[in-house]
Amino acid sequence: QMKLLESGGGSVQAGGSLRLSCLASGVVYSTGCMAWFRQRPGEEREGVASIDASGTRGSITYADSVKGRFTVSANYRNKTLLLQMNGLKPDDDAIYYCAARDYGCGSGSIGPRSEFRYWGQGTQVTVSS
Numbered sequence: 575q576m577k578l579l580e581s582g583g584g585s586v587q588a589g590g591s592l593r594l595s596c597l598a599s600g601v602v603y604s605t606g607c608m609a610w611f612r613q614r615p616g617e618e619r620e621g622v623a624s625i626d627a628s629g630t631r632g633s634i635t636y637a638d639s640v641k642g643r644f645t646v647s648a649n650y651r652n653k654t655l656l657l658q659m660n661g662l663k664p665d666d667d668a669i670y671y672c673a674a675r676d677y678g679c680g681s682g683s684i685g686p687r688s689e690f691r692y693w694g695q696g697t698q699v700t701v702s703s
Contacts, residue, residue: 576600576692578672583697590662590701596655596672596694604628607679608648608655609690612668612699619671621684623657633679639665662701669696 582594594610609624623646626633634646643661648654655672673690 576602576674578674578692578694580670580672580694580697583670583699585700585702586662588663588701588703591658591660592662592699593659594657594670594672594697594699596657598653598655598674598692602627602650602653602674603676604650605678606674606676607633607685607690608672608674609679609684610646610655610657611671611673611687611690612666613671613696614668619687621686622670624679624684625655626679627674635679635682635684637684659699662699664701664703666699667701669698671696 577599579597606627608627610622611619613619623636625646625648628650629648645658647656672694674692675690
């Protein structure tokens with residue numbers, strides 16, 4: 575059973591940067607998919623970025639709203655998933671969740687929340703204008 579633990583959230587002014595980390599424990603398959611989701615109050619949880627657990631750059635997908643600002647990476651050996659967030663906007667204010675599943679990422683699509691079996695507890699990102 576995989577467990578996920580996020581860290582790195584916090585408060586920042588618009589235009590600032592934060593880096594989120596997710597540490598996985600237990601069995602992690604290199605063929606699996608890891609992703610970041612976020613959820614604003616009163617809204618559905620949405621996919622932000624996904625990458626194969628092996629860290630293959632060709633497997634990366636971003637939501638349109640974060641393209642060019644966020645960078646996702648994965649280190650299979652260290653079982654870590656990172657999200658570098660630059661140029662943060664008030665719209666990025668949300669709880670960010672690390673998610674994973676045992677099969678690979680889809681091509682060009684992060685996929686809905688229901689496709690991910692494993693979840694972290696979430697970390698708050700607050701962006702002030």
